[in-house]
Amino acid sequence: MKNYDAVIIGGGPAGCTAGLYCSRAGLKSLLIERGAVGGQIANASLVDNYPGFPQGVSGSELASLMHQQAARYDLEIVTADVTDITQEDSYVISTSEGSFGAEALIVAAGSEYRTLQVPGEGRLSGHGVSYCATCDGFFFRNKTVAVIGGGDTAITDALELGQHASKVYVVHRRDELRAGKALQQRAFAHPKLEFVWSNVVEEVLGDTVVRGIRLRNAKTGLESVLDVDGVFVAVGITPNSQIFSHMLECDADGSIVTDGTMSTPSAGVFAAGDIRRNSPRQVSTAVGDGATAAMSAFKYLKERE
Ligand code: NAP
Numbered sequence: 001m002k003n004y005d006a007v008i009i010g011g012g013p014a015g016c017t018a019g020l021y022c023s024r025a026g027l028k029s030l031l032i033e034r035g036a037v038g039g040q041i042a043n044a045s046l047v048d049n050y051p052g053f054p055q056g057v058s059g060s061e062l063a064s065l066m067h068q069q070a071a072r073y074d075l076e077i078v079t080a081d082v083t084d085i086t087q088e089d090s091y092v093i094s095t096s097e098g099s100f101g102a103e104a105l106i107v108a109a110g111s112e113y114r115t116l117q118v119p120g121e122g123r124l125s126g127h128g129v130s131y132c133a134t135c136d137g138f139f140f141r142n143k144t145v146a147v148i149g150g151g152d153t154a155i156t157d158a159l160e161l162g163q164h165a166s167k168v169y170v171v172h173r174r175d176e177l178r179a180g181k182a183l184q185q186r187a188f189a190h191p192k193l194e195f196v197w198s199n200v201v202e203e204v205l206g207d208t209v210v211r212g213i214r215l216r217n218a219k220t221g222l223e224s225v226l227d228v229d230g231v232f233v234a235v236g237i238t239p240n241s242q243i244f245s246h247m248l249e250c251d252a253d254g255s256i257v258t259d260g261t262m263s264t265p266s267a268g269v270f271a272a273g274d275i276r277r278n279s280p281r282q283v284s285t286a287v288g289d290g291a292t293a294a295m296s297a298f299k300y301l302k303e304r305e
């Protein structure tokens with residue numbers, strides 16, 4: 001089994017940054033990623049809010065640049081599925097490509113947006129269907145959009161979209177919101193927001209771009225069509241934390257609990273990016289988390305020497 005000072009799980013912005021910082025600090029480091037390096041941003045047509053790119057940058061290009069930079073300083077990168085983690089003297093990470101030992105572990109495995117699982121959603125993702133209002137809201141200037149969901153994210157997204165769009169429908173499957181009261185009050189007072197209660201999305205309509213959504217009233221069963229240019233799905237996220245849940249403290253939705261140094265209560269284990277509790281889920285914050293986690297791992301290893 002090959003042993004490392006630091007093993008990073010996940011190759012999105014948080015993981016790539018942690019890998020860059022660990023290897024530049026002289027730690028023998030390995031990054032394990034199950035798919036293409038880049039994480040969720042690899043699917044974003046344009047990342048317009050990451051500093052340093054005044055014209056914006058495609059998600060795949062940004063992912064590739066981060067990958068290249070991370071690999072510059074002897075960071076080893078392996079494509080493998082992590083199947084188990086155990087703690088002996090150090091951590092043992094079992095993967096589809098064999099086992100690796102780590103003195104410090106940085107968990108940056110990200111999260112997945114929950115999807116509606118309706119026809120048209122996948123096909124029009126990136127063509128009017130979005131899961132991130134902060135990332136994509138600007139593209140819907142003076143357009144009509146719908147936000148799906150009734151939680152804090154949906155209402156925060158709807159308020160943010162109200163700054164760009166001419167009209168924002170909030171489509172919720174029940175007749176009361178899950179979001180906090182203060183957010184609700186702001187949303188109800190907002191002139192551009194209109195609530196469509198007790199309706200579920202049956203289909204996202206449009207050939208090459210979104211043209212509307214087909215709804216079904218959950219109480220009456222009646223169907224209707226809402227004409228919109230964009231659909232922002234905000235029905236929650238699922239952190240990719242299942243394989244860590246036996247060893248790390250997770251909150252109710254599965255996010256890993258860390259302190260401000262990205263340390264978890266387990267000695268030598270750090271978490272960064274979307275997978276950690278209270279993550280703002282932005283590329284820029286994930287990058288900051290990755291740097292912080294790597295610096296904390298470095299400090300932990302030096303203090304143990
Ligand atoms: P959430 O609280 O789980 O809310 C998800 C919403 O989507 C709920 O309203 C739910 O409806 C609805 N939903 C779920 N599955 C659906 C489906 N298949 N079809 C239609 N609707 C569906 O998720 P979240 O809003 O992303 O928030 C996650 C966590 O982050 C929460 O702890 C939240 O407080 C926190 N957060 C806080 C802020 C803030 O403080 N500003 C901002 C964002 C997130 P039901 O209500 O009927 O279950």
